[in-house]
Each structure stands twice: as C-alpha cells, then as structure tokens.
Amino acid sequence: MFDKILIANRGEIACRVIKTARQMGIATVAVYSDADVNALHVTMADEAIHIGAAPSKESYLLGDKIIAAALKTGSQAIHPGYGFLSENADFCRACADNNLVFIGPPTGAIEAMGSKSAAKRIMEAAEVPLVPGYHGEDQSPSILKASADDMGYPVLLKATAGGGGKGMRQVWSADEFDEALAAAKREATNSFGDDRMLVEKYLTRPRHVEIQVFCDSLGNAVYLAERDCSVQRRHQKVIEEAPAPGMTPELRDKMGQAAIQAAEAIDYVGAGTVEFLLDVDDSFYFMEMNTRLQVEHPVTEMITGQDLVQWQLLVAAGQPLPLSQSDVVINGHAFEARIYAEDPANDFLPVTGNLSFLQPPSESKYVRVDTGVLEGDDVSVYYDPMIAKLIVWDEDRERALQRLQQALGDYRIGGMTTNVAFLNNLISTEPFKQADLDTGFIEKHRELIFAPSAEEGALVCVKAALYLHLALSNKKDRLQASDPYSPWAENSAWRMNETHHFTYDIALGEDITTVSVQATGAGWSFTLADQVYSVMGQLHGQSIVVTIDGHRSNYSVANLGGEFALYTDSGMVSFALVQPETGAEEDLTAAGGLVAPMNGTVVTLLVEQGAQVAKGTPLMVMEAMKMEHTIKAPYDGTVESFYFTPGELVEGGAELLAFQMRED
Template identity: 55%
Template sequence: MFDKILIANRGEIACRVIRSARKMGVKTVAVYSDADKNAMHVKMADEAWHLGPAPAKESYLKAELIIDIAKKSGAKAVHPGYGFLSENTAFAKACEENHIVFIGPPASAIDAMGSKSAAKDIMKKADVPLVPGYHGDHQEADYLKTQAYGIGYPVLIKATAGGGGKGMRIVESHDDFDEALSSCKREALSSFGSDEVLIEKYLTKPRHVEIQVFADSQSNAVHLFERDCSVQRRHQKVIEEAPAPGMTEELRNSMGQVAINAAKAIGYQGAGTVEFLLDEDGSFYFMEMNTRLQVEHPVTEMITGQDLVEWQLRVANGEPLPCSQDELLINGHAFEARVYAEDPDNDFLPSTGRLNHLATPSTHRHVRIDTGIEQNDEVSVHYDPMIAKLIVWDKDRASALARLRGALSEYQVVGLKTNLDFLFQLASHDGFNNADLDTNFIARFQDELFVEKPAINDQVISVAALYTMLKQQDYGNHHTADLADPYSPWDKVDGWRLNEDNFHRVTFVDNNSKLEYLTTVHFRDSAFLVEQENGEHLISGELSENQLRVNLEGERFTATVIEKDHLLSLFIKGHEFQLELKQEGLSADDTDANANLTAPMPGTIISVAVDAGDKVEAGQPILVMEAMKMEHTIKAPADGIVTELFYQTGDLVDEGAELVLFEAE
C-alpha cells in the first residue's frame, strides 16, 4: 500500500479521503489556495502545500504544480476527489508520465467518457440502451434546431463535456430553441472550455437511477447496487437514496449487468457510476458514465458496509476487488441530503458569507455528516457552496426518512442563507414519503414545497424579549462588579425600583416583513411580564451561552438564540426566526424598489442584451451574470426604459450592486 498520497481537492471530499487514508495507515498531503489556508482539510492532513490565489484556475486546476508538489512531498499517488481535475485526461496522463499513481480509472477510460457524444457511440456498440437523440459533430445552430424538431419536443440540450447540471437546458417548443441553445453553449464554454452540445428526447416523468460500479486491474468488475437521485434542482441532485424505491431484483440485476458491461467496454478500473433514466414502464436508458467517485457515494457505503475510498486505494495499488458480486448485500436504507449555502426562495442562487453559528445533529451509526466546513469558516464565491452532506441510515425507508427529518430539524446555520428548511419540506412531503419520484419532482410539487416561513408570533416575541432582558441582566451584573460600591441598589438590573414598577420598552423588527413589534417588559420576581399588542405573557428562563431554557406560562422548551450586530436568529421548535433588535433612533430599512435590478450575488457580467435608452417589456432579459458557474438573468420588472447601464460584459460586480437604472412606464 502507498505510504503517502496527495489529495488534489478541497472541502468535504478531501476530508473524506483523509479519514479513510488515516484508517489504513496512509499519510496524506493536502493542497490549498489562499482562501483555504485555514480550512479543515488543511488541518486534518499530515502536511499541506500552498497552491496559489483563490480562483480555482489559479490553484486547484494547476495540474503541473500539483504534480510537482506530489514529487517534492514524496506522495506516491494522487486522489483527485470529484470536480476540478478528477475527470481530466491530461492530468491522469501526466501523473502516469511522472510515475505517480492516479487513484482513478485509466486516462483512456476518462477520455472515452469525457465526451457525452462519444460515450453514446461506445455504449451503442456495447448494446447499452440509449435515449433517442443527436450526438454528432455538426454544431451549427440551424442544423441542431432541425435535429431537435425531428426528435420531437420537449428536448434536452446538454453540453457534451458537461456535468453537475451545468450546460443543460430543457426546451419545450421550437420557438424557444435559439435562446436556450445560445445560453447553454455560453455556460458550457465557461464551465468546461467547450461549447459542443448534444440533443436528446426529454422524458416527461423519468427517474434518475445510477449504478455504482467497481473494477480492478485483474478484469474483475462488480456493481454495488443502485442509487435514486431523482430529486433535483437545476439538474443538480438534492436528496439521494439507496436502494432505489420499488426496484425489483430482476430490474436491479439487469441494470447492474448493463452497467458492468459499460465499464468493461472502456477497460475501466476503480470507482465509477453509470447513470440511467428509468422510465415508468421499467425501460431504462444510458445517460452518462462518471469516471470518479460520486458526491452521493456515502449512501452506498451505508447500505453495503463498504468503504469505497478504501476500495479505490486498494485497486489503485494493484490489489483485486475486496468483494465478489455474491458477497455484496443490501442492508437497510440510506438517504443523503446536500446542505447548501443557497436561497431556495430565490431560484436557489448561491449564498456567500461567514458561518457565524453552526450546530449539527449528533453523529452515530444512524447519522453521518461529511463536511469540510466549521463554524466561522466562510463560503466564498470561488467554490461550490456545499456546506455538508447529511447521511442517515435505518432498517427501512420509512425509518430512515424519520431519521432524516429528525436530523434536519437539529441542523442550525446562521450567517448565510441555506436550503435546510427546503430539505425538511422535501423530506416531509407526502409525495416523497410515498416514493412518487421523478426528475421533475420539485417543479411538480412547487407550491407545496415552497411554503411561507412560520410567522412571527407572540411566543417568538416573548422569547426574544426574555433573551434581551437576560443578556442585559448578565451585562449589568458583570458591570456592577467593577463599580466602587457593587452593593448599591441603584446600579442593579434585577428590576428593583423605589416605589414604582420597573419596566423596559423593547422594539423588534421582522427582517422579512419589516413589521415592528413593540413590547413592554415588566419585572415580576424571578420572571418577566411581556406586554404585547395582543396581550400579556409571563415568561422566565435561564441563559447559558446561546442556549435559552424557557418557561412560558407553564410550557417549558429550549431555544437557541444567536446574536450578531443586533440581529437575533432564534431557533424555536425546529424553526428559525430572525428579528432585529431596534436601536434608539434607528428604523428598519425600507424595501428597495429596484431590488430585482441589483446583483443577487458577487459575479461577472457575461452578456448585455440591451443598450441605454432601449424600451423593454416586462420579463425581457436585460443582462446575464454568472457566479459559481451558474447563470442568473436580470429581467425587466415592468414595461419601461433602460435609462443607464452601469456594467458591461466582463465586469465584476459585488453583491447588491445596482446594475441598471430603469424607468417604468
């Protein structure tokens, strides 16, 4: 076995590889950019080497530098993780030329599957079923449009070098094809360096089912069963599970054997995933083969009891597969939920910022968390906004789902927007519970999944008031201890006043609705009487750091309160509420009437569709910006005139920057 390996990646996958390597007695070398100098994977590795500036193209994508570091550090092999250089043929070849083992498939296999069009041709010759479509070299817009018409709408335009949902567009009608093709090619070129696309028939209610395969250098190959990855947004997976619901043994064996045939057709070695579209009638079609470890591999590990990273290292070391097909068994059911820094209510746009507070569920045999981020770390614009992967296991699907809901309700993040509430809604939805799955699940149940957050009520205001008073008391008690006469009754904050009732007036502002809540808090022995517009509530409690033990008129519960710059984030009974503690002389900000014409995140302007002075209609695209390899189109909010454009193609913009001066009719 290798005595030392280099991990050419960052974040949770780098940490994941380090854990398995450490278990096997293998030392690890981490690499890092300026943005990651204090990252978890850097702290966990036996040694760490600096790559360069934060942008990936200046750090994690510098293949020559990574190989040079591997040689200098004495690493005998490189694990690429996923993303970055994991499916880069040139990098795999360069490792081989420098006598460094690439912990992945041969460069020829990566090359064979690197183009979706070429992969389809190879699979066709291997009798792997394909979705009807055009996978050829002709890339003229008119020719592609003719092919789409012949296939029949709806169609899916997909970057041939793509992955992770980038460079994909669903086209419903012939009239929409031109704009979709242009956008798809632009995004593909930006993300993968190639704007070539293929066109396929878009199945209206397919499931996304993938087979985990493994092959060694002795021509042995197995599959480790299937995963259902149907629940997606922007063609990216949200919740994955294994095994796939409703899968018969006959269908499982059939898909598994086809996946093994696909791997053998390209001389595969190591971990790979063959992805299929599974139609309602049980027919299935090859989509693509990912020549690397998948993000969702933990659910396979949970149901098989196998460490797939350990398998990778052993196969790369020339050892045979640890198990034969007959020795692999399914035990129980597992889910993985991807916790992202993103805003589901704003088209899942990535969110950047610092994790001021992070609390996770306890981990044990039923609950696992794969992450590369700690409290006070920052999610930057330079990398994928994943915070963690929450993985749960239990004896069956219903029990595992209950575990998932319970774990999600315990997860707390403050400092940036996350998809935690959305994940909980998904895991609680009847359609998901009943396994009514397809790749259009989120759109199909959109009205039920995107629900309004629980409203601020008297209970929330009372808890906020209790926290505020206890914090004030704590501050006062510490302050009094420093006074010349600490026993003076005039400096105490316990509510004592001579011949009068002591009270405090506190105003809170709901950051969402901008409504103000005026409260008068009266001292009552060891409790407080919170006087609100709707009535009075007697409340008491104890505060320990950010944990608040509450007794509200006989009801006892625990709340978590995180305060940052007078903004209170309150976690009460599984829900998060945000209130601003209004300061004297200040009021809540007015809603920005032009919010839709400001940058929703830091990014780059990649196209401008209008000129200053142009008349536009409501919904007409004005410009397109890109951040984290995702496009966001800024559209006219109403009929009107674009009076001024503040940025042009190629310009960098900050979050909240005003992009366009717009005058509505």
C-alpha cells in the same frame, strides 16, 4: 499498499480521503491555495504544499504544480477527489509519465466518457439502453432541429462536453428550438470552450437513478446498489437517497448489470457511477458515466457498510475488490442532504460570508457530517459553496427520514443565508414522504416547499425577547454579585408610580414589535399588542428551555454581533434588538461587554493590565467578518487581566478579561 498519497483537491472531499488514509496507516499530503491557508484539510493532513492563488485556475487546476508537490513530498499516488482534475485525461496521463499512480480509472476510460456524444455511441455498441436522440457529428442547426422534430417534443439540448447543468435547455415546441439552441451553445462555449450539442427525447416524469460500480485491474466488477438523485435544482442534486424507493431486486439487478456492461465496455478500473433515467414504466436509459467518486457516495457506504475510499486505494494498489457481487448486502436506508451557502428564495444563488456560528448535529451511527469547514471560516467566491453533507441512516426509509428531519432541525449556522430551512421544508412535504419523486420535484411542489414557516411571528418575538431578558438578568446578577447594595444592580425593573416591567423592541426584517415583560410569581407575563403570554424559561449558554402558555419547548440563539439567530425546529429566524435613542453607549446584549459577541480574532489591547478606567473606555478590539468590534468598559473599574492576546482566535461568548467594578 502506498505509504504516502497526495490529495489533489480541497474541502470536505480532501478531509474525507484523509480520514480513510489515516485509518489505513497511509500518510497524506494536502495542497492549498492562498484562500485555504488555514483550511481544515490543510490542518488534517500530515503535510501541505502551497500551489498558488485563490482562483482554482491558478491553483487546484494546475496539474504541473500538483505533480511537482507529489514528487517533492515523496508521494506514490494522487487522489483527485471529485471536480477539478478528477476527470482530466491529460492530468491522468501526466501522473503516469511521472511514475505516480492516479487513484482513478485509466486515461482511456476518462477519454471515452469525456464526450457525451462519444459515450452514447460506445454504450450503443455495448447494448446499454439509450434515450432516443441524436448524437452525430453534423452540428448544423437544421440537422439538430430535424432530429428534434422527428423524435417529437419535448426534447433536451445538452452540451456534449457539459456537466452540472451547463449548456442544457429544455425545448417544448418547434417554435422554441432556434432560440434555445443558440442559448445552449453560448453557455457551452463560455463554460467548456466547446459548443457541440446532442439532442435527446425529454422524459416528462423521469427519476435520476445511478448505479455505483467498482472494477479492479484483475477483471472483477461489482455494482453496489443504486442511489436516487431525482431531487435537483438547476440540474444539480440536492438530496440523494439509497436504495431508490420502489426498487425491486429484479430491476436493481437489470440496471446493475447494464452499469457493469458500460464499465467493461471502456475497460474501467476503480470507482465509477453510471447514471440512468428511470421512467414510470421501469424502462431505463443511460445518461452518462462519471469516472470518479461521487459527492453522494456516503449513502452507498451507509447501506452497504463499505468504505469506498478504502476500495479506491486497494484497487489503485493493484489489489482485488474486497467483495464479490454475491457478498454485497443492502442494509437499511440512507439520505444525504447537501448544506449550501445559497439563497433558495433567490433562485438558489450562492452566497459568501463568514461562518460566524456553526453547530452541526451530533454524529452517531445514525448521523454523519462530512465537511471541510469550521466555525469562523469564510465561504469565498472562489469555490463551490457547499458547507457540508449531512448523511443519515436507519432501518427503513420512514425512520431515516425522521432522522434527517431531526438532524436538519439541529443544524445551526449563523452569519450567512443557507438552504437548511429549505431542505427541512422539502423533506417535510407529503409528496417527498410518499417518495413521489422525479427530476421536476422542486418546481412541481414549489408552493409546498416555500410555504411560510409554521412558527408564528408573535411566538418568535416572545422567544427573542425571552433570550434578551434572560441575558440581561444574567448581566444584572453579575453586577449585583460585585456590589449587592448598588442601586444600578437592582433587577426588579422598579419604576415610580408604574408597574415594574421591561420593554424590548424586536426587529424581524422590516417589522418592529414591542414586547413588554412583567414578572409574575412563577415566571413572566409577555405582552405583544393586546396578546398576553404566560412564560417561564431558563438560559443555559445559548440554549433556552421555554414554556409558553403551558407548551414547553427548546430553542437556541446565537449572538452574531449586533444581530441574533434564533433556531427552532421550524428553522432559523434573524432578529435584532432596537436600542432606544438615549445616547448611552452601554450594550446590554453583550453580557456587560466583557464576553466576545461573536467568533473572531483579537486585534489589539487598548489599555494595560491593572489600568483604572471610566465607563465607556475602549479596552480591546476584535475583528470578525471583516468588521471591527470595540469592547468597552461597562462601568468604572479596574482591568485586572486579559485572557487573550492579539492574534488569538476567540469563540463567541468567551470571557475576554477580568474586570473589577470601582466601589465609591
């Protein structure tokens, strides 16, 4: 077995490999770009080597630098993860030339599957079922169109060197063919430098079902059940599950044996995934083989109880597979949801920003979170915007789905738009619950998935106002504790000739709602327009227990520095407090201005310890999300001590300094 390996990747997959290597007593070396200096995978590894600038073509795609890093650190093998160089035959060959073990398949297997059209010919010879189509070398538009006309529309145009939905077009009639072909060729050229196309019969209601295969160098091969990856957007997977719903043992074995035939046809060694289209009549057709570990491998691990990265390391070291086919047992059901920084309402376009608030669900034997980021990290423009993979397991699909719904409801992310609410809406639809799946699921059920949140706007405003009111009360309580006789510490909202009440103007998007809060015997009366709500609640850090008109529930709020994120089971809602134009500088939402309003870094201290300052005096500067925030004195007093020094990272809500109010 290896003593040390280098991981030629980043993010969650690098962290995933490091965890298994550590359990096996194998030292790890990470590589990192300028953008990843402080990344989680860098801090987790035993060693780390800088390999270049932030763009992947100047760092993670530079095979010579990665090999040099492996040789410098005395690594015996390189794990490529997935993406980047994981299916690069030249890199695999270069590893062998430098006496480094490539933890993946042989060069020949990568080359065989590197071209979709060549792969189809190999599979045809191996008698693996294929979708009717044209995979020939003659790329003249007339031949391609004639092939489409012969097999009948709709057809699918696919770049032979493609992946990730690039260079792919659906064509529904002969009139659309020429335009679609030109567009697919342009995209293929831009993405892969290769505009060769294949044409396939397009199945209207297919499921995307893939088989996990494993082969060792001793001639053993097994399949580890299947994964249903039908739910996709832009031809990229969103939610995967294992085993596939409705799969019979007979069909599983038939597909599994076909997958092993595909692997053996190219003398495969290591972890591979054979992807099939499964039609409504249980006929299935080879799509492609991914010669690497897949993003969705955790669902297979959850239902088989096997560590597939451990299998990869064992096989790469020349050892036999841990199990034979008869030893593979399927237990329960698992889902994986990919948590992305993206805007589902804007065609799922990726977004960038700072993870100013990040609170994943608690992990257990039922819930697993694979991630490569921490709170305060940036999601940059340089890499895939996946924040994490949320994986859940339970004894059957219904229970596992309940676990997934709960875990998504518990996932709290602030600072950027994500797909968490979209995922929760998707899995809550009746078609998904009934496993009525196909690759067009999202488009077919768009109205159901993008339906407005069940959380009414009025109730959101009540919950937002309650949080602000409780935060204000906590601040007033601190003031009263320091000077119980000060009229400014009075907490009753006393007014001459008026009822005692507080007023909050809550901004939800473009709408501003005024909420009036008046104390009652047991809690408060909240008034919005003509609607009155009876409210009781308690604030525990960022979590609130609330009872509204007898309905008790829980929610939480993250202060993102001027804006707030309110999290309920229905998802996340952003809101802001509209401050009155009084000219006052005091920020009542910052708990006296003496706690960090967000995760960030202390930039500078503006006064000395022991300094006596007037209300509004700048005391220190914090920086987060490329913006500075000045902490000011909430009232006249003395700075007794600072709890942080310049350059230190601070969590949102942390107390920044000890401050004594002046008594006059």
